[in-house]
Amino acid sequence: MKLATWNVNSLAVRLPQLLDWLAANPVDAIVLQETKLTDDKFPAKEIQDAGYQVQWFGQKTYNGVALISKEPATDIARNILGYADEQARVISGTVAGVRVIGAYFPNGQAPDSEKFVYKMAWLDGLRAQVKEELKTHPNLVLMGDFNIAPEDRDVYDPVAWAGQIHCTPQEREHFQQLLAAGLVDAFRLFEQPPKSWSWWDYRNLAFRKNQGLRIDHILVSEALKPRVTACVIDKAPRKNERPSDHAPVIVTLDTAA
Secondary structure (H helix, E strand, O other): OEEEEEEOOOHHHHHHHHHHHHHHOOOOEEEEEOOOOOHHHOOHHHHHHOOOEEEEEOOOOOOOEEEEEOOOOEEEEEOOOOOOOOOOOEEEEEEOOEEEEEEEOOOOOOOOOHHHHHHHHHHHHHHHHHHHHHHHOOOEEEEEEOOOOOOHHHEOOHHHHOOOOOOOHHHHHHHHHHHHOOEEEHHHHOOOOOOOOOEEOOOOOOOOOOOEEOOEEEEEEOOOHHHEEEEEEOOHHHHOOOOOOEOOEEEEEOOOO
């Protein structure tokens, strides 16, 4: 079983790239972030014609998430359970016995901003949902654009980024609290190449210079940890013409119970 996450940074622009990627990488499910489409504009037919089921949760201009799966997802939930939020950032569903939570974490802007305060409260709400979901769904995956680089090795220049958004002690502590809630960073279960990033700024030739951050993550529950056989970042789509600034991340699970 393969699951993936990808911040497409506008599905209207990146739909052909998504369809091409799915054709080459027939994952069982993928969660998208920053679709940036209202629900009535979502390209459901095109995705269904490609052989996938899809659930979506949109918002004009900003945010927007989707859950695309080979078999229909069930028990769909939108946004964080029990947390009032006007922004479309979370979609959850059960796919082939695995509870999938797809999330677009707030950016936070700057540590001294109101948006950072929002990010901290949002993270509290998400962690509460994860804890609650794990009670009934031991096989759980939380994946998406976390907007958090959890360690210095996840940043191309840790000194320059120290204390900056994505790398603040508060954000990293929240990441650790998600792990403490019963999750495991699937990417770090394996020996990985150094300088493994999932996001590169459009500016300053960052991708060409490989100056990026690892901020897109797949966290699996302890029950799923023994089934994880691989977790990789697919940099190829970042080389596309008019690419997203993020690359897909894919986890492979042994199908054995």
